[in-house]
Amino acid sequence: MAPPQRNPEERPVGALLAPDIVALLEESPADIATETEEIHPADLADVAELLEKDQLQAFLTALGPARAADVLEYLDEELRTEFLEAITPRQAAELVSEMTPDDRADTLEEIDEEHAEEILSEIPAEARQETEKLLSYEPDSAGGLMTTEFVSVAADMTVEAALDNVRAVARGGKKEAMHAIYTTDVQGRVVGVxxxxxxxxxxxxxxxxxxxxxxxxxxxxxxxxxxxARVIANYDLVAVPVVSESGHIMGVITVDDVIDAMQEEQTEDVQKLGGMEALDEPYSTISFWRMIKKRAGWLSALFLGEMLTATALGAYQKEIDKQTVLALFLPLIISSGGNSGSQGTSLLIRALALREVSVPDWWRVARKEIATGLTLGIILAIIGFVRIELWQAMADHHWTFLTFQLGHDYDTTYLNNLPVVHAGQHFLLALTVAVSLVGVVAFGTLVGSMLPFVFRGLGFDPASASAPFIATFVDVTGLIIYFNVALHILLR
Amino acid sequence: MAPPQRNPEERPVGALLAPDIVALLEESPADIATETEEIHPADLADVAELLEKDQLQAFLTALGPARAADVLEYLDEELRTEFLEAITPRQAAELVSEMTPDDRADTLEEIDEEHAEEILSEIPAEARQETEKLLSYEPDSAGGLMTTEFVSVAADMTVEAALDNVRAVARGGKKEAMHAIYTTDVQGRVVGVxxxxxxxxxxxxxxxxxxxxxxxxxxxxxxxxxxxARVIANYDLVAVPVVSESGHIMGVITVDDVIDAMQEEQTEDVQKLGGMEALDEPYSTISFWRMIKKRAGWLSALFLGEMLTATALGAYQKEIDKQTVLALFLPLIISSGGNSGSQGTSLLIRALALREVSVPDWWRVARKEIATGLTLGIILAIIGFVRIELWQAMADHHWTFLTFQLGHDYDTTYLNNLPVVHAGQHFLLALTVAVSLVGVVAFGTLVGSMLPFVFRGLGFDPASASAPFIATFVDVTGLIIYFNVALHILLR
Structure with missing residues (x-):
């Protein structure tokens, strides 16, 4: 059979492709097992995901329980759950018994409770108790990530005896984590690694x-x-033990699970920062209505929050009537507050996550951000001021040729129809915009940088302080600042 | 000496604190080395960062070159660079020679070129060439991450011979990566792991x-x-070999470097999503003006982009004059476009990063997002419509008691001063807002979800398509949609 065309960017290593496996399924189970034995279970899972349900069962049966369990560990969660719920509890028990304790617990957690209990009742008592204990931990906690099978040796052994011990364990065929070997004292407390x-x-x-x-x-x-993740990263570890208060090792978290957790965490953070609930499943497979649900909630909440801008603007309707030009700069000014707030938020979300700062540092950060916000505000104020004066100067001198050269965005007929602002007041308008910008940007920066602290302090994930959330939060304040500055300068 | 008070959340494991080390510095170098020999170099680096410069040198000298090199690997980059530039090239060469090849290259990369070359000239020829080769790779590429010292055995060896071989290498005292053992054929090409x-x-x-x-x-x-990172995560590896086109192993990337890279990548992504340049250094140590530089660039660019809203609104000044109430709903409508776009962007940034979708899928994604955008738009339209009608009904019936109960945000005098819109037109206003919302949200969602594809296609990081960027991008379109809908409904 000619090797199928592969896109190396899409699938970096030698994976079988689905057509191969379908052809393979016509062979005897023993041949299937032999022909796939060198292939990484992650690759087998990729192709297994493309099979029909009955083909999937035939394929996994041919592999035998140990290898099938490996493939199941890499299979898409939803598909794995569906598969294990479709076969008999005894068959499912045979498969999950071959998994490492942490993967077994993760797998059973996804299955509906009744099914999971039936499967659990079919696995040996010791493994069942162990699994039930792991299931009792929060899935996102160290207890929920750890595996309970690891290798420890007595501290007073000789190196050769310990090595024989480790070899015997390795040959035992169970899947103990062997990333690190722990030593224990006579009470069984961990004393070394x-x-x-x-x-x-x-x-x-x-x-x-x-x-x-x-x-x-x-x-x-x-x-x-x-x-x-922070501990594993900080100490360059491949495994970290989970130790009880009494000093006993309860389990070990291996680096592969930490990497998966980091990737999930990153996806959640980015989605929350985008102003929505974390999807918790792949974008390409989530159902339309589940996705709407994840997005509509926050979007509606932000919309309701943003409605306050309409209410607040209502209070300034008279001022807009007097000087409609004020409305022209409204989006510019309030969005600058949102943008600067969004910078502050994203900086502090990461600084908090990496423990570069912690909650008690809030006042030091606040002072730094006020100074930063004022500086950034002054920069934008200068740009805004120059822009309005330049625009006016071009109109005053009928430099339409220049405005035309500057870009098609300037409607020259419109420029010729100036003044947009009552004669002689363009300087006051420019000043209003500039002063408002300093206030709005400084306020936005401060609020943006403080919200992650507030969220952390209240026990929420700081990443929930998304850019859209900040924007909504500072828009109302932004327009109040703007119109009050206008009342003191342009509308005086 | 009483154990110092520790905050377990801040420092999860047994680290010496700075005062201990200062006391320690008065002892003999041999005592310093002995008393710290069980402490993880990451913890020693944490406390070394708190020392004065001359103390730091005394401390590292006392540890001896091998251990000092370990500590340097964990030291804050800037401090490490400063330290190595301050000592003689020969002293620095002695330290970096003890590092693993990848850490040596990373360290020298940070040092100014002249100093780095002086140091390089002092290290043994073989290590120098190896380091120069590593320095020639992009720091963010596999070549830039790999170490060149790893363990490989011939495929035809017996297990016992290979194990003796590995033990000899391990006892050699160099720091070969031993996360995995590779087997090679007679041509030296990798054939197994x-x-x-x-x-x-x-x-x-x-x-x-x-x-x-x-x-x-x-x-x-x-x-x-x-x-x-994706390969390491997908296959649950602790190391991945870097293999040339001819099939030879050029080096090995260990999982700890991948985790560091993932953390850096995540920080960069979050900062870019916040609408700024990635800081590339810790928030708590970056200088004020460097931070302003990283933030002011994007903020000014977004500001210049947002100026187009003022220009576009200028074209509708006549309409605002006619119905100032249109201005009240402007922030609400354009922000809804930005928020829905930001959701689409963050979803697709992660889906692209995790290879759940790739660029050729853009059309499938676009159709899904148009349907999503229309649905979300209709939801917001209903909320917006109900809100305006309710507001009007309350004012018509002088239900000020109700508006008061609904919240203090409603200024009841203002409500009594209605109509904000010419009598009988509130229905047309509500319809204008509702229809605009459907258009703006659908458009925002589509643009937001497509921009990461455009960025990826142009070779940029999709994470640069930040929420503020999207907002700026869709604000102008949003207000054009809004006023054109108004021209056809409210101002007809």
Missing amino acids: MSLRELLAAPTGARISEIAWTEVVSVSPGADREEV | MSLRELLAAPTGARISEIAWTEVVSVSPGADREEV
């Missing part, structure tokens, strides 16, 4: 206590996944 | 070729760091 590499490098005859590191970086079972 | 665990688990007497996986997941040296 070493990498497999360090164990191999140790001189013959040495004791484990001589080579293990005694400062063990760990997390508590309740730690948030962001905290786990 | 196995984990240390798999090597340990192999039956005695087996050959490497029998246990290694022949499908090796790899990346090309030019691959972007996002692509590397």
